[in-house]
Amino acid sequence: MRLRLVMPLCAALLLIAGCGSAATYEVGQQYYPPTPPSSSSSGQAAGSTTTAPTTTGTSGAGSTSSGTSSGTSSASSPLSKYLSVSTAKKTVTLTLIAGLKSSPSPFNYDGTLSGQMVVSVPTGWTLTVDLQNQGVLPHSAAVVRNSTSLTPVTASAATPNAANGIGTPPGSSAHFSWTAGAVGTYAIACLIAGHETAGMWATLKVLPSNGTPSISG
Numbered sequence: 001m002r003l004r005l006v007m008p009l010c011a012a013l014l015l016i017a018g019c020g021s022a023a024t025y026e027v028g029q030q031y032y033p034p035t036p037p038s039s040s041s042s043g044q045a046a047g048s049t050t051t052a053p054t055t056t057g058t059s060g061a062g063s064t065s066s067g068t069s070s071g072t073s074s075a076s077s078p079l080s081k082y083l084s085v086s087t088a089k090k091t092v093t094l095t096l097i098a099g100l101k102s103s104p105s106p107f108n109y110d111g112t113l114s115g116q117m118v119v120s121v122p123t124g125w126t127l128t129v130d131l132q133n134q135g136v137l138p139h140s141a142a143v144v145r146n147s148t149s150l151t152p153v154t155a156s157a158a159t160p161n162a163a164n165g166i167g168t169p170p171g172s173s174a175h176f177s178w179t180a181g182a183v184g185t186y187a188i189a190c191l192i193a194g195h196e197t198a199g200m201w202a203t204l205k206v207l208p209s210n211g212t213p214s215i216s217g
């Protein structure tokens with residue numbers, strides 16, 4: 001009799017503890033504004049339809065499951081909102097937020113550092129980099145041969161005046177386009193002195209022409 005009462009209580013406590021740790025984990029991993037991208041309708045639909053009508057216990061379970069699904073970022077990167085692809089036009093547009101405030105380092109692109117973000121583009125496709133500075137320092141972006149290079153692969157593969165960068169908000173954005181060249185691994189880096197070595201670069205992979213554009217990290 002007593003055991004029968006205790007067991008469900010333990011189960012309930014475990015559930016609560018599980019929910020708590022899952023939520024903490026998600027916050028700890030959160031590099032980005034916690035609002036999910038409005039375009040990911042699947043996530044929103046799942047969140048809104050999860051057995052909402054009843055108790056707080058039910059909604060807690062719902063938020064835990066959505067947290068878990070976004071936590072499995074290896075399958076679907078949270079960075080995917082920064083990449084837009086047109087297969088018909090063979091264009092890839094990468095939005096680079098420079099100095100995202102939620103990152104511990106001011107030298108981040110989209111909250112990532114030191115090649116952690118990997119963008120892949122097939123050779124011959126047009127990569128447009130749309131740089132938006134949200135930080136407290138000037139920043140720039142350029143395609144370079146590797147993460148120690150300060151020289152764009154072509155003169156136009158960089159935001160204007162890349163050694164000095166664009167200013168801080170508001171009104172601080174710039175872009176450039178580059179037709180992806182030879183297959184290989186490159187970097188997209190900030191060319192202001194010291195920024196690249198501080199980690200302000202992303203990995204850029206040029207794939208064979210039949211490759212599929214992607215972003216991960």
Ligand SMILES: [Cu+2]
Pocket residue numbers: 107138139140190191192195200
């Ligand atoms: Cu910079």
